[in-house]
Amino acid sequence: MSAAPYASLKGMSKSFGSVNVLKAVDFDVRPGEVHALLGENGAGKSTLIKMMSGLYKPDEGAFTVDGEEVNFNSTRDAAAKGIATVYQELLLFPELSVAENVFLGNYPRTSAGTIDWKTVREKTRDLLDQLDSPELDVDAKVLTLSVAQRQRVEIAKALGKKARILIMDEPTASLVESDVQRLMSVVRQLRDRGVGIVYVSHRMAEIFALADRVTVIRDGAHVATCDIGDVDEDDLVSMMVGRSIESLFPKQEANIGEPVLEVRNLHRGHLVRDISFTLRRGEILGIAGLVGSGRTELALTIFGMTPAREGEILIDGKLVAITSPTRARDLGIAYVPEDRGLQGLVKPMTIKQNVTMATMANVSSGIFLKAGEEARRALDAVRRLSIRCREIDQTVSELSGGNQQKVVIAKWLETVPKVLILDEPTRGVDVGAKAEIHSIMGELVKQGVAILMISSELPEVLGMSDRVLVMSGGQVTGEIDRADATPERVGAAMTAHRTKETAE
Amino acid sequence: MTVNQASIGATPSRSGFLRRIAVEYGQELIVFSAIIALFIVVSIVNPRFISANNLTTIFAGNAYIAVAAIGMSMVIITGHIDVSVGALIGVLATISGSLAVAGYPIWFAWLAPVLVGMAINSFIGILVAYARIPSIVVTLGAMSILRGGLISVTGGDWITDLPSGFMIAQKRFFDIPAPLIFMVVLTVLAALWMRHTPFGRSLYAIGGNKEAALATGIPIARRTVMVFAIHGAFAGLATILFATQLQVIQSTVPPNLELTIITASVIGGVSILGGTGTVIGSTMAAILFATIGSALIFVNVSAYWLRAVIGLLILATVLADMWRRRAKS
Numbered sequence: 038m039s040a041a042p043y044a045s046l047k048g049m050s051k052s053f054g055s056v057n058v059l060k061a062v063d064f065d066v067r068p069g070e071v072h073a074l075l076g077e078n079g080a081g082k083s084t085l086i087k088m089m090s091g092l093y094k095p096d097e098g099a100f101t102v103d104g105e106e107v108n109f110n111s112t113r114d115a116a117a118k119g120i121a122t123v124y125q126e127l128l129l130f131p132e133l134s135v136a137e138n139v140f141l142g143n144y145p146r147t148s149a150g151t152i153d154w155k156t157v158r159e160k161t162r163d164l165l166d167q168l169d170s171p172e173l174d175v176d177a178k179v180l181t182l183s184v185a186q187r188q189r190v191e192i193a194k195a196l197g198k199k200a201r202i203l204i205m206d207e208p209t210a211s212l213v214e215s216d217v218q219r220l221m222s223v224v225r226q227l228r229d230r231g232v233g234i235v236y237v238s239h240r241m242a243e244i245f246a247l248a249d250r251v252t253v254i255r256d257g258a259h260v261a262t263c264d265i266g267d268v269d270e271d272d273l274v275s276m277m278v279g280r281s282i283e284s285l286f287p288k289q290e291a292n293i294g295e296p297v298l299e300v301r302n303l304h305r306g307h308l309v310r311d312i313s314f315t316l317r318r319g320e321i322l323g324i325a326g327l328v329g330s331g332r333t334e335l336a337l338t339i340f341g342m343t344p345a346r347e348g349e350i351l352i353d354g355k356l357v358a359i360t361s362p363t364r365a366r367d368l369g370i371a372y373v374p375e376d377r378g379l380q381g382l383v384k385p386m387t388i389k390q391n392v393t394m395a396t397m398a399n400v401s402s403g404i405f406l407k408a409g410e411e412a413r414r415a416l417d418a419v420r421r422l423s424i425r426c427r428e429i430d431q432t433v434s435e436l437s438g439g440n441q442q443k444v445v446i447a448k449w450l451e452t453v454p455k456v457l458i459l460d461e462p463t464r465g466v467d468v469g470a471k472a473e474i475h476s477i478m479g480e481l482v483k484q485g486v487a488i489l490m491i492s493s494e495l496p497e498v499l500g501m502s503d504r505v506l507v508m509s510g511g512q513v514t515g516e517i518d519r520a521d522a523t524p525e526r527v528g529a530a531m532t533a534h535r536t537k538e539t540a541e
Numbered sequence: 542m543t544v545n546q547a548s549i550g551a552t553p554s555r556s557g558f559l560r561r562i563a564v565e566y567g568q569e570l571i572v573f574s575a576i577i578a579l580f581i582v583v584s585i586v587n588p589r590f591i592s593a594n595n596l597t598t599i600f601a602g603n604a605y606i607a608v609a610a611i612g613m614s615m616v617i618i619t620g621h622i623d624v625s626v627g628a629l630i631g632v633l634a635t636i637s638g639s640l641a642v643a644g645y646p647i648w649f650a651w652l653a654p655v656l657v658g659m660a661i662n663s664f665i666g667i668l669v670a671y672a673r674i675p676s677i678v679v680t681l682g683a684m685s686i687l688r689g690g691l692i693s694v695t696g697g698d699w700i701t702d703l704p705s706g707f708m709i710a711q712k713r714f715f716d717i718p719a720p721l722i723f724m725v726v727l728t729v730l731a732a733l734w735m736r737h738t739p740f741g742r743s744l745y746a747i748g749g750n751k752e753a754a755l756a757t758g759i760p761i762a763r764r765t766v767m768v769f770a771i772h773g774a775f776a777g778l779a780t781i782l783f784a785t786q787l788q789v790i791q792s793t794v795p796p797n798l799e800l801t802i803i804t805a806s807v808i809g810g811v812s813i814l815g816g817t818g819t820v821i822g823s824t825m826a827a828i829l830f831a832t833i834g835s836a837l838i839f840v841n842v843s844a845y846w847l848r849a850v851i852g853l854l855i856l857a858t859v860l861a862d863m864w865r866r867r868a869k870s
Contacts, residue, residue: 340756342755342756361758361760362755362756362757362758363758363759363760365758366757366758367758372756374756379750379752379753380752380753380755380756381753381756382750382753383745383746383749383750383753383754383816384749384750385749385816385817386745386746386749386816390742390745390746394742394746394754394757394759395757395758397739397742397743398739401738401739404738405733405737405738406737406738406739406742408737448757
């Protein structure tokens with residue numbers, strides 16, 4: 038493992054506005070190695086990847102490929118140098134066939150200049166066979182394939198471009214366990230053929246099984262690069278987090294009271310199946326699970342966006358029928374969505390208008406809105422949640438991600454909820470705002486609010502929750518108390534399958 | 542207000558009144574300035590332009606467009622569109638005139654177009670909100686049905702011999718033409734309603750981000766049906782002005798009326814993408830069209846240029862809107 042690096046980045050820096058996302062990071066990839074890239078969400082991994090694949094240009098730093106300095110202006114430039122990326126959200130065209138996707142943009146031509154479909158299909162077949170995927174039909178439309186199959190099409194696409202470096206961004210995040218094993222064997226095979234692989238993942242097991250070297254970055258800075266044999270899991274976690282989890286997630290003690298929300302045998306489609314749990318006053322119940330495990334779908338069902346088909350929901354011990362978000366809101370349920378731009382905010386409107394949007398009836402005198410009362414409430418919220426803004430009549434689109442998130446939370450606190458559902462409350466917010474949001478959660482549970490928190494960040498789930506509910510395939514696969522909640526136990530439940538008692 | 546200024550200190554507060562006006566009513570101010578500028582320039586060229594007679598023509602003769610544009614603005618702000626309103630006004634005018642000629646009480650002949658307009662548009666609203674058919678498709682269909690139905694039923698006959706009590710658009714109160722009073726009062730009421738009620742606010746929220754409005758507990762389906770119904774009521778009120786200004790009611794739909802109404806909304810600052818704009822803007826834009834139309838005559842330019850000028854205004858306005866959105870994001 039001492040070959041010269043094929044691609045090498047030195048002192049890469051990048052800022053967006055005033056935010057310094059990468060600070061002089063070094064990184065390199067050698068042919069025939071798997072180099073794992075580790076870091077918390079928001080540490081700067083995706084920015085680094087995007088520079089290597091030509092999507093972002095660095096503000097500073099030198100990037101050399103095969104010994105010569107390069108300056109990518111587009112992903113095409115990167116592809117020409119043999120760098121290909123398989124993103125988490127796969128970029129395939131569902132209506133086109135596998136073969137059409139694999140060679141999209143560089144179809145082989147016949148002498149007449151038309152696309153040589155025969156060669157396209159033969160070469161695609163060949164590439165898929167190299168990936169041990171003889172079952173994949175080159176003429177199948179991509180929309181008929183599973184996620185794992187689509188991923189292999191993406192890899193074939195990269196190989197079709199003669200990739201020397203393959204960047205894989207959390208390739209196993211949405212795969213089930215059997216597909217993970219298969220993907221790992223594909224990765225090993227590619228490595229043995231001399232492809233350099235940049236492997237981004239949060240899963241320690243995979244990293245220790247696959248990687249030759251590992252690089253950790255934190256808050257945009259390079260922490261360490263070492264051979265996998267020289268470190269163990271604890272080393273990596275402490276490098277990633279930089280402090281102990283307890284100090285990062287200041288869990289505040291709150292008195293846990295009587296049940297507020299009881300869910301019994303809830304059903305809604307294949308991602309919400311037979312779900313039962315109880316949430317108590319002053320409690321934070323974390324929901325862990327992989328992408329596609331049904332966490333968000335469960336939240337949407339409880340909140341009435343996609344009402345339940347079967348099962349019971351009880352609020353304060355009384356059976357309720359939640360048929361719409363309006364009904365859920367009136368019952369004291371609040372939902373801070375996963376995607377604040379899509380479901381949280383009305384961006385052309387002002388902070389004030391967004392803050393009072395769920396409680397307009399409370400700030401109106403029968404017919405008209407009371408301007409003074411509305412402004413007073415908005416100012417209160419801005420101060421209480423330290424929303425950084427110029428004025429309350431500023432449109433929310435001008436705010437940073439963290440402050441936008443606080444506006445969504447403020448809107449729901451105006452309703453004085455009994456149950457607050459937070460779906461990825463700190464995704465895409467900076468470290469400071471994240472800590473503030475966590476301390477707001479602490480304040481709320483002290484006041485007796487019950488919080489249901491969905492998070493993809495395991496440290497957040499473990500650090501903030503009193504109890505952890507783990508979901509997989511639309512079902513609950515584990516319910517673990519704070520004291521017993523270790524990354525291993527939660528991780529195991531995340532990939533577990535409850536097959537024996539599946540409905541029908 | 543019970544805000545304790547001292548405790549706010551350096552934290553954000555409400556911004557100054559004039560600045561808010563400038564930011565929130567940018568397009569309205571531009572349209573208003575254009576009207577004033579036109580008046581000044583054309584009056585210098587031809588002083589008869591500001592004669593009382595011509596002013597009455599400008600304001601009163603086109604008030605029905607402004608009234609219909611109020612409802613249209615509400616629909617567009619909510620994120621929808623209605624291309625059938627011209628045909629609807631044609632149908633409602635025939636219903637109203639027929640009732641008046643047939644000897645029904647005058648009040649009934651006035652009330653009928655408002656109620657029928659609400660009924661027809663509620664149905665459109667239900668198709669849009671519950672059957673989830675895009676409003677452009679539903680109203681294109683409605684336009685064909687209303688137009689075709691009108692010609693078939695009337696056989697192309699005009700309604701004449703309208704009773705004089707029916708002709709409200711020709712009346713004056715306190716020496717002010719009735720259509721002008723209609724236009725001003727309805728615009729002011731609708732503007733207050735849109736700006737200062739939870740209902741109006743929810744329309745902006747739905748147009749600005751339908752998903753977020755739904756996830757905030759705003760009943761968007763019900764609001765959608767209601768905004769179409771209200772739009773139908775304004776179409777009915779516009780019909781009263783339209784049907785009573787001349788001694789005859791033609792059984793054909795005024796050509797391009799729906800486009801003129803939609804254009805008034807858009808030039809008045811209502812974003813075609815929904816979520817922003819005011820009814821004050823659409824009323825001022827309706828006045829602007831009337832002023833341009835009249836001005837072209839007074840400076841001896843063919844009135845056919847009116848549509849071309851309005852077309853240019855539409856493109857300029859939409860470009861400006863896109864610009865503003867891009868600058869913001």
